[in-house]
Amino acid sequence: IEVPKLTYDEQNRAVDYSRLKNNVLKRARNIISAGGKNERAIDGLFTGVLNQGLLGAADYNHDGYVTFTELGLYVKKNVSEKAKFQYQREQNPQFGSIISDHGESVIAQKKD
Numbered sequence: 001i002e003v004p005k006l007t008y009d010e011q012n013r014a015v016d017y018s019r020l021k022n023n024v025l026k027r028a029r030n031i032i033s034a035g036g037k038n039e040r041a042i043d044g045l046f047t048g049v050l051n052q053g054l055l056g057a058a059d060y061n062h063d064g065y066v067t068f069t070e071l072g073l074y075v076k077k078n079v080s081e082k083a084k085f086q087y088q089r090e091q092n093p094q095f096g097s098i099i100s101d102h103g104e105s106v107i108a109q110k111k112d
Contacts, residue, residue, distance in 0.1 A: 026103030030068045032075055032095040042087050049078045054107060068105040072096070 034046035050071075052058075058066045058074035072095030083091035097103075 026101040028068070028101065028103030028105050029098050030072070030095070030105055031098060032072055032093060034079075034091070034093055036090075036092040036094055039091050040089075042083055042089060042091055045082060045087075045091065046075070046079055046093060049075050049082070052078075065109055066107045068095075068097075068107055071107050 032050070034041040053071045053074045054066065056066065058071045060070050060074070072093075076093045076095060079091055079093050083089045
């Protein structure tokens with residue numbers, strides 16, 4: 001599994017639409033898990049954060065699109081933080097690409 005090496009807060013806010021368009025045209029199979037190996041997921045935490053991200057909260061650069069990378073980084077950050085501070089537990093979602101040509105997926109378009 002290929003995992004991006006940056007965190008949600010380290011993403012670039014500038015949007016290179018020609019690069020995004022080229023990456024969307026490449027093949028990508030993306031996965032997000034609710035937690036890491038041997039972690040017991042907190043009921044509903046992952047699903048709630050994932051839903052918020054899909055509705056637009058994961059749109060880090062505010063370009064109107066939620067990419068898989070933005071979504072994965074958003075879910076990882078927010079689930080991990082909420083698990084730690086609200087539940088005093090470890091839950092660290094994992095995400096990445098399998099069988100990929102280094103493509104990117106646009107998961108959702110933000111609704112205004």
